[in-house]
Each structure stands twice: as C-alpha cells, then as structure tokens.
Amino acid sequence: MEWNQEQDVLILAVESSCDETAAAVVKNGREVLSNVISSQIALHTQFGGVVPEIASRKHMEKINQVIAQALKDAGVSLEEITAIGVTYGPGLVGALLVGVAEAKALAWAAKKPLVGVHHIEGHVSANYIEHPDLEPPFVCLIVSGGHTHLVVVRDYGEFEIIGRTRDDAAGEAFDKVARAVGLGYPGGPKVDKTAKEGNPHAVEFPRAKVEGSPYDFSFSGLKSAVLNYINKARMTGQEICVPDLVASFQNAVVEALVSRAVLAAKEYGYDKLAIAGGVASNSALRAAMEEACAREGLKFYRPSPIYCTDNAAMIGAAAYYEYRKGVRHGWDLNAVPNLKLGER
DSSP states (O other): OOOOTTSOOEEEEEEOSSSEEEEEEEETTTEEEEEEEEEOHHHHHTTTSOOHHHHHHHHHHHHHHHHHHHHHHHTOOGGGOOEEEEEEESSOHHHHHHHHHHHHHHHHHHTOOEEEEEHHHHHHHHHHHHOTTOOSSEEEEEEOSSOEEEEEEEETTEEEEEEEBSSOOHHHHHHHHHHHTTOOSSHHHHHHHHHTTSOTTSSOOOOOOOTTOTTOBOOHHHHHHHHHHHHHHHHTTOOOOHHHHHHHHHHHHHHHHHHHHHHHHHHHTOSEEEEESGGGGOHHHHHHHHHHHHHHTOEEEOOOHHHHSSOSHHHHHHHHHHHHTTOOBOTTOOOOTTOOTTOO
C-alpha cells in the first residue's frame, strides 16, 4: 500500500518501552485523535523503581484494552487505519517485546504496513504535535531517565548527535538524588515539586565540563557531590533542608542543560531550539530554557508535559514521517533494547 498525498494517513501507534502501556491514533503526523496511557507508577513505587518482569506482565494484561480504547476514542476502526507504528527500541527488552508482538499481530491480521519507531525519535517528534510551524532543521535537547543527548535534527528521522552524557543521564541523577533524600520514586516530578519551596542558590554544587567536548554532559560528579553533602551533614549532625538541597541540585542540572543547548544552537547557526523527553516536563528547565531563548533570540519549542513522558502519540507522529519515507518493517521486526539513535 503506497502513500497517496491526497489521502489522510492514520497511524495506530503502540508504545511499551518501559512502564507505560500506551496506544494512540495520529492523523497526518500532527493531529492526535486519541492518546491512551495506562501507567504503572503506583505498582513500581513500592520497589523504588521499575521492575522489568512486573512491567512486562502488566503490558500483556493492558495492551489489548489500551488499543481498543485508542480506536474507540478516535472514532475509527482498525480497517480505517493506514499503518501501525510501534516502538522497537531502546527500552526494557521484555516490555518492548509485548508491544512489538502486538503490533505485528495486528498488522498481519488487518493487512496493514508495519513501521518500527525509535523511542527517542518519538520523543523528538512530540514537538510536531503542538507546533504546526516546526519543521527540521533545528537543535533538540533530549533529556530522560536513560538519555541526555544534544542533536541537530537534519530532517524528519535524521539526526546528528553533537553532545551526549559521558556517565549518568539527567533523569537518572534526579532519581538517585530523590532516593537519597527520601523523596522516593518517581524522582523527577518529586524533585521538581519540592524544589519550588527551596532556594536554588543555597548550596553551590559543581558544574562539570568535559574537556574538548563543549556539548557533552557529565552528571556523576554532581550526583556524588550531593551524596557527599548528605553524608557529611548526617555525620556531623547537621540538619538538611531538603527543599534547598534539591533546588540547588536541580539548578546545577538545568544550568548545564540550558547553557550547552543554547551554545549549540548559536554555534551551529540555528534559530530553533526544542526540548524532548521525560525531564523536558521539568518546570525549572522549561522556564530557564524559555528565558535563555528569549534573551538569545531563539525560537523555543517544547511539548506539553503529557507528550514529554512516554506516550504513543509521539510514536504515531514519528511513524508518520517514517511511513512517508517508505520505511516498512517485516514480520522479523524484533525488540532492540540498546538501539542507538540513527540506527535502523
């Protein structure tokens, strides 16, 4: 089935890379007709993080219901769908396999083309949903629990990675610090909320620079500095003001992210800067990025928080552009847990 420019393209998208079972119907890559997310946060909170085996089992339990709901909310039948898009990596292998197996079964039964999508490409594509004017090329900062990348989006689905973290991802650092101060899981939203009550300049934590790589990030030193501060305070009987501590930590992370992203946009000569990924829903990062872009004369793009965290609408947007390029996957499509950005 070839793409006809006259016809609307309806993508049924499936996302199951971590602990959200999600399905969506997206029209022409930009219009979300439905976006259904079944979150497992409450289930994993008691373990302080995602347990892969539990996540996989929950996906199996929920995936048919979520897809049926997405089709119902969109008011379309499976027959009316043009193609089926699915995240096949990176992510938890068991979780990914549930989504991939489901998408292959649906595509085979309904005789629809199958389009495998890179999860991070999905995060970048979330920006297309709410910004009809946004088209490549532009610079995008991708920040999540597993990834911190600075990329030039050359074209739809075409990326040049110009910066990356050398150790911890930003979201990973948020989770570890949240756990250390007793805020629990999920760390990102809890740090964001608690930091609003604190002084971001109470503690001056280090900002690491990577020698010879101006766009790379390093967060392990910052994480260690926070843990050392906590240990020292406990050993000397000092009281820790948690809001001040996490506000200061968050400020150090945000400063590192914003400064490099703005530098990259200016030095590469782009006037458009976007953010993507779960940490892109952080209110301090969004505010700082908005302020920096306004100061530097850059257009700033960010998805609504619901499209920053894992969802299938972003996968539907990415799948649309892959479909238009002629990308089709066969029944041998498999989960690739360590899939790199730009790999096929």
